[in-house]
Amino acid sequence: MRxxxxxxxxxxxxxxxxxxTAVRGTGDMGVVVERAAGRIQxxxxxxxxxxxxxxxxxxxSHASVVFARDGRYAYVFGRDGGLTRVxxxxxxxxxxxxxxxxxxxxxxxxxxxxxxxxxxxxxxIRLFDAATLEPLADIPAIGPDGRRSKxxxxxxxxxxxxxxxxxxxxxxxxxxVADPRHPKVTKLPAGKQPYDGLVTPDGRWYLAGLFGExxxxxxxxxxxxxxxxxxxxxxxxxxxxxxxxxxxxxxxWAMAQGKAWxxxxxxxxxxxxxxxxxxxxxxxxxxAGQPVFVMAQPxxxxxxxxxxxxxxxxxxxxxxxxxxVVRTLKPCRGVLHMEFTxxxxxxxxxxxxxxxxxxxxxxxxxxxxxxxxxxxxxIFFTSRAQRFGM
Amino acid sequence: MRxxxxxxxxxxxxxxxxxxTAVRGTGDMGVVVERAAGRIQxxxxxxxxxxxxxxxxxxxSHASVVFARDGRYAYVFGRDGGLTRVxxxxxxxxxxxxxxxxxxxxxxxxxxxxxxxxxxxxxxIRLFDAATLEPLADIPAIGPDGRRSKxxxxxxxxxxxxxxxxxxxxxxxxxxVADPRHPKVTKLPAGKQPYDGLVTPDGRWYLAGLFGExxxxxxxxxxxxxxxxxxxxxxxxxxxxxxxxxxxxxxxWAMAQGKAWxxxxxxxxxxxxxxxxxxxxxxxxxxAGQPVFVMAQPxxxxxxxxxxxxxxxxxxxxxxxxxxVVRTLKPCRGVLHMEFTxxxxxxxxxxxxxxxxxxxxxxxxxxxxxxxxxxxxxIFFTSRAQRFGM
Numbered sequence: 001m002r003x004x005x006x007x008x009x010x011x012x013x014x015x016x017x018x019x020x021t022a023v024r025g026t027g028d029m030g031v032v033v034e035r036a037a038g039r040i041q042x043x044x045x046x047x048x049x050x051x052x053x054x055x056x057x058x059x060x061s062h063a064s065v066v067f068a069r070d071g072r073y074a075y076v077f078g079r080d081g082g083l084t085r086v087x088x089x090x091x092x093x094x095x096x097x098x099x100x101x102x103x104x105x106x107x108x109x110x111x112x113x114x115x116x117x118x119x120x121x122x123x124x125i126r127l128f129d130a131a132t133l134e135p136l137a138d139i140p141a142i143g144p145d146g147r148r149s150k151x152x153x154x155x156x157x158x159x160x161x162x163x164x165x166x167x168x169x170x171x172x173x174x175x176x177v178a179d180p181r182h183p184k185v186t187k188l189p190a191g192k193q194p195y196d197g198l199v200t201p202d203g204r205w206y207l208a209g210l211f212g213e214x215x216x217x218x219x220x221x222x223x224x225x226x227x228x229x230x231x232x233x234x235x236x237x238x239x240x241x242x243x244x245x246x247x248x249x250x251x252x253w254a255m256a257q258g259k260a261w262x263x264x265x266x267x268x269x270x271x272x273x274x275x276x277x278x279x280x281x282x283x284x285x286x287x288a289g290q291p292v293f294v295m296a297q298p299x300x301x302x303x304x305x306x307x308x309x310x311x312x313x314x315x316x317x318x319x320x321x322x323x324x325v326v327r328t329l330k331p332c333r334g335v336l337h338m339e340f341t342x343x344x345x346x347x348x349x350x351x352x353x354x355x356x357x358x359x360x361x362x363x364x365x366x367x368x369x370x371x372x373x374x375x376x377x378x379i380f381f382t383s384r385a386q387r388f389g390m
Numbered sequence: 391m392r393x394x395x396x397x398x399x400x401x402x403x404x405x406x407x408x409x410x411t412a413v414r415g416t417g418d419m420g421v422v423v424e425r426a427a428g429r430i431q432x433x434x435x436x437x438x439x440x441x442x443x444x445x446x447x448x449x450x451s452h453a454s455v456v457f458a459r460d461g462r463y464a465y466v467f468g469r470d471g472g473l474t475r476v477x478x479x480x481x482x483x484x485x486x487x488x489x490x491x492x493x494x495x496x497x498x499x500x501x502x503x504x505x506x507x508x509x510x511x512x513x514x515i516r517l518f519d520a521a522t523l524e525p526l527a528d529i530p531a532i533g534p535d536g537r538r539s540k541x542x543x544x545x546x547x548x549x550x551x552x553x554x555x556x557x558x559x560x561x562x563x564x565x566x567v568a569d570p571r572h573p574k575v576t577k578l579p580a581g582k583q584p585y586d587g588l589v590t591p592d593g594r595w596y597l598a599g600l601f602g603e604x605x606x607x608x609x610x611x612x613x614x615x616x617x618x619x620x621x622x623x624x625x626x627x628x629x630x631x632x633x634x635x636x637x638x639x640x641x642x643w644a645m646a647q648g649k650a651w652x653x654x655x656x657x658x659x660x661x662x663x664x665x666x667x668x669x670x671x672x673x674x675x676x677x678a679g680q681p682v683f684v685m686a687q688p689x690x691x692x693x694x695x696x697x698x699x700x701x702x703x704x705x706x707x708x709x710x711x712x713x714x715v716v717r718t719l720k721p722c723r724g725v726l727h728m729e730f731t732x733x734x735x736x737x738x739x740x741x742x743x744x745x746x747x748x749x750x751x752x753x754x755x756x757x758x759x760x761x762x763x764x765x766x767x768x769i770f771f772t773s774r775a776q777r778f779g780m
Contacts, residue, residue, distance in 0.1 A: 023479055025462030026415040027775055028502075046460055046502065069732065070436055071461065072415030089413055111735045112418075112436065158689040158734065159753050178753070202647070203689040222691065222711050257592070258648050258666065276648065276666070299548040299593040299778065301612065321612050342459065342776035344548065345501045363549050363568070385417055386732035386773050388689065 022089045026071030029088050030381035032357055034374040035060045040076060041373060042088050045341045045381065048359050048369035052091035058082045063378060064105040067385035068130060069112030077106045083117055085133055095133040099126050107156045114180045116162055118154035125151055125164060127180050136180045143169025153197020153208055155389040157221060165194035165208040172208055172219055172228050188228045190217040199389035200255050205275065218279055231279040256300030256320045263291035270294055270305060270318065285323055288314045297362060298344035306335045315349065327365050331358050342383035350376035412479040416461030419478050420771035422747055424764040425450045430466060431763060432478050435731045435771065438749050438759035442481035448472045453768060454495040457775035458520060459502030467496045473507055475523055485523040489516050497546045504570045506552055508544035515541055515554060517570050526570045533559025543587020543598055545779040547611060555584035555598040562598055562609055562618050578618045580607040589779035590645050595665065608669055621669040646690030646710045653681035660684055660695060660708065675713055678704045683727065687752060688734035696725045705739065717755050721748050732773035740766035
């Protein structure tokens with residue numbers, strides 16, 4: 001008896017342990033990227049704890065993450081072209097492919113069935129089955145002159161579509177992926193050198209920042225047929241009179257109360273554009289440095305702003321009703337990214353140079369928790385699965 | 391050996407079976423209420439299947455459901471005052487209490503820690519610990535004349551607050567539950583007999599329909615101190631010239647592109663109000679019957695409308711850009727409720743009189759799946775955990 005019972009008991013314990021760690025809701029889970037270590041942490045926002053650490057992701061500089069519609073699987077896009085599907089519940093990699101030489105992120109379609117990667121090298125978009133990472137389609141980003149472009153600003157849209165921008169070709173592409181083995185591309189001239197793009201949370205407006213000229217390219221996706229036009233002249237990189245320490249992420253723009261809140265390029269300002277009035281500038285707010293991310297709390301009442309070096313130890317909070325900075329925080333050194341909990345009662349900040357993540361209460365502005373992390377960069381919560389352009 | 395091994399193997403199998411069914415993401419899960427049977431179905435929207443059925447909920451007429459922030463637990467509010475916490479992964483009731491004699495639904499706070507029930511008898515609001523259903527506070531709905539009111543329109547707000555309306559007292563209460571054992575109540579005069587209320591998805595506007603007079607009571611929750619004022623005169627029940635077959639649910643109102651789309655009372659119309667312009671009426675759309683629910687797809691491009699008897703076999707789709715009915719569907723008999731998938735690629739309809747739930751593709755308007763259900767009423771998906779007023 002003794003010799004046979006022990007292995008059975010051990011097996012039982014192992015199964016129970018596996019079972020106990022894996023059975024949990026995924027609505028409060030997320031991922032913290034440890035860039036330098038090529039590693040991710042699996043975290044949860046109810047108790048504000050780390051659940052697991054997973055290695056082996058390669059180059060995670062500028063890494064981004066999207067989530068399956070069930071919240072269980074994360075898709076991690078590495079800079080080296082690695083695309084990895086992670087089971088958050090079992091803290092394991094289920095599938096991994098090196099799908100390009102140089103990649104800059106990706107998206108997942110409205111129905112959750114297709115994962116798309118946007119690549120610099122070779123320039124294009126590749127589509128994969130979300131369950132298996134089986135390749136479904138390769139869409140080379142070939143411009144009017146027959147040459148390949150780098151692809152930026154990839155975003156999922158309502159109607160099982162994607163939008164993306166082609167840097168060298170100066171085009172915005174809208175891609176219908178209802179049949180993902182036979183995607184249909186609509187090409188719009190956009191302007192010189194779009195360097196990033198975003199879609200508003202309602203899926204109506206796609207914007208691309210232009211590196212090669214002033215202003216932004218705007219597409220009203222409700223218009224038929226869609227067309228790109230220029231807005232916010234004077235905003236673009238082309239006329240920026242100040243040195244730019246870090247190009248802002250367009251994905252960091254915030255929509256609140258029908259206005260877009262966006263980081264001015266090279267200036268210590270957040271700009272406000274009125275979406276109901278042709279995206280004209282509607283005001284500016286002076287801030288503590290060159291803004292990088294300008295992110296709205298889920299209720300849109302406040303936007304939180306972090307900054308480029310040498311002000312990257314500061315975070316400011318703007319009240320969108322009064323358009324005033326209502327709080328200046330110094331949470332830590334090297335604040336790289338911010339992520340709100342799904343209903344915004346807390347915000348998580350990655351502190352690269354202090355090797356930690358700090359969580360703040362958005363009502364009291366008091367710190368709630370600190371989690372150790374090795375040079376953390378991006379923070380991504382599973383609630384992104386339920387939003388466009390995330 | 392034989393006598394001891396068999397029980398161990400059985401135990402092992404049972405554990406594995408329990409484990410295998412329970413490990414899954416919760417982001418695509420939901421609940422269908424089978425009203426007459428006092429039963430709920432646990433469903434998932436990726437494969438569009440029923441996962442489990444759970445009995446023993448008592449009177450589920452007018453039942454509603456909110457979800458824990460992790461997506462694992464559902465809180466079911468029965469008409470008989472029953473409040474039940476269900477583990478969706480293990481398909482089991484974990485806690486149940488009869489907390490009142492007659493109840494009309496509830497809410498969960500922004501941080502997910504407190505569940506609140508709104509009661510007709512005895513009139514008031516009760517707060518419970520979301521993890522244990524331990525009672526935390528009892529807030530009797532006592533009006534200026536010292537008498538108890540029925541409570542309606544309970545909604546969670548940003549800043550760990552709740553809002554609710556008192557029918558007899560004619561008041562709107564804003565309740566700070568940051569310390570849930572000592573809630574702080576702010577009382578606002580609202581008008582005669584508020585019968586339901588809702589908060590907009592951004593948490594800024596709280597509206598209460600008035601049974602005793604024309605129009606609606608509106609509170610701008612960003613204003614300090616908050617006050618209620620009257621809007622949309624001519625809308626209220628008081629002046630309705632047509633017989634009303636079913637009072638519309640205010641929770642069925644839709645926000646899209648800065649406009650509110652709401653069911654006219656007694657008329658075959660959907661009204662449009664401009665939130666940026668004092669909530670003045672901005673138009674009407676003629677529809678096939680007396681609207682009950684007017685629900686926006688997550689992207690706001692379309693609103694779907696169902697109707698009171700004798701038009702409750704019809705569903706219409708309005709394009710919010712052109713303000714025209716673009717599709718009239720006859721999906722089944724007795725369409726009681728509609729719920730969109732988190733990103734809106736599909737909508738689930740409960741067909742009470744045909745004993746089924748049907749799922750439609752929102753792009754093609756084609757049916758995707760049919761699930762058997764015993765007189766289904768409400769359908770609720772876990773993505774509600776991530777939204778205000780849901």
